[in-house]
Amino acid sequence: AQSVTQLGSHVSVSEGALVLLRCNYSSSVPPYLFWYVQYPNQGLQLLLKYTSAATLVKGINGFEAEFKKSETSFHLTKPSAHMSDAAEYFCAASNSGYALNFGKGTSLLVTP
Amino acid sequence: DVKVTQSSRYLVKRTGEKVFLECVQDMDHENMFWYRQDPGLGLRLIYFSYDVKMKEKGDIPEGYSVSREKKERFSLILESASTNQTSMYLCASSSERGWDPNNEQFFGPGTRLTVL
Numbered sequence: 001a002q003s004v005t006q007l008g009s010h011v012s013v014s015e016g017a018l019v020l021l022r023c024n025y026s027s028s029v030p031p032y033l034f035w036y037v038q039y040p041n042q043g044l045q046l047l048l049k050y051t052s053a054a055t056l057v058k059g060i061n062g063f064e065a066e067f068k069k070s071e072t073s074f075h076l077t078k079p080s081a082h083m084s085d086a087a088e089y090f091c092a093a094s095n096s097g098y099a100l101n102f103g104k105g106t107s108l109l110v111t112p
Numbered sequence: 113d114v115k116v117t118q119s120s121r122y123l124v125k126r127t128g129e130k131v132f133l134e135c136v137q138d139m140d141h142e143n144m145f146w147y148r149q150d151p152g153l154g155l156r157l158i159y160f161s162y163d164v165k166m167k168e169k170g171d172i173p174e175g176y177s178v179s180r181e182k183k184e185r186f187s188l189i190l191e192s193a194s195t196n197q198t199s200m201y202l203c204a205s206s207s208e209r210g211w212d213p214n215n216e217q218f219f220g221p222g223t224r225l226t227v228l
Contacts, residue, residue, distance in 0.1 A: 043202060043219035098143055098162055099170060104154035
C-alpha cells in the first residue's frame with residue numbers, strides 16, 4: 001500500500017515568511033497526491049491535488065506544490081504566510097482503489 | 113456546495129455502551145468513508161462504502177461496524193464502546209462509481225467521542 005511521510009509534526013513560521021511543508025511518498029508507481037487542510041474544529045478541506053497533468057500544482061489560498069518523481073516528494077509551499085494559515089495540513093496519496101492514505105499531519109503555527 | 117453533516121460534534125459515552133455515529137451527505141455521492149483521527153497518527157480509515165448496503169474494511173475495522181441502508185446516510189457503530197475508542201471521527205464522501213484520481217473526498221466537521 002502507498003505510504004506517505006510528512007517530515008515535521010510541527011512547523012513554525014513568522015507572518016510573511018515562506019511556508020514549506022514536506023511530504024514524501026513511497027511507491028515505484030507515481031501515485032495521485034493530495035494536500036488537505038484542517039482548521040481548528042473543522043473537517044478537512046482540499047487544498048490541491050496532483051493527477052499527472054502538471055508537476056507544479058496551484059491550489060487555493062496561494063498554496064502550491066511540486067511533484068518531484070526523482071525525490072518521491074510533493075512538498076507544499078506558500079511564498080508569504082498569513083496568520084489565517086495556521087492549521088493542520090495533511091498529505092495523502094492513492095495508487096488505486098477508493099481510499100486515501102494520509103500522512104500523520106503537520107501543524108503550522110504562524111507567529112506575528 | 114457539497115455538504116457532509118455528522119449527527120453530533122461532541123459525544124460522551126460509557127464503556128460498554130452501543131454507540132451510533134451518523135453521517136449524511138446531500139450531493140448524491142456514491143462513496144462514503146469513516147476515518148478516525150488521533151494526534152500524531154493522522155487519519156486512519158475504518159470502513160468505506162461504495163454503494164448502498166456495500167461495505168469494505170479499512171485499515172482499522174476492529175471494534176466497529178457500519179451500515180448504509182440509504183445512499184445519503186452512512187452510520188458507524190461501536191458495538192461495545194471502549195476507552196481506546198476515544199477519538200475524533202470524520203466522515204467523508206466522494207462522487208463517481210469506481211475510482212477516479214479527480215475524486216475529491218469531502219469531509220464532515222467531525223465528532224469528538226469520549227468514552228469514559
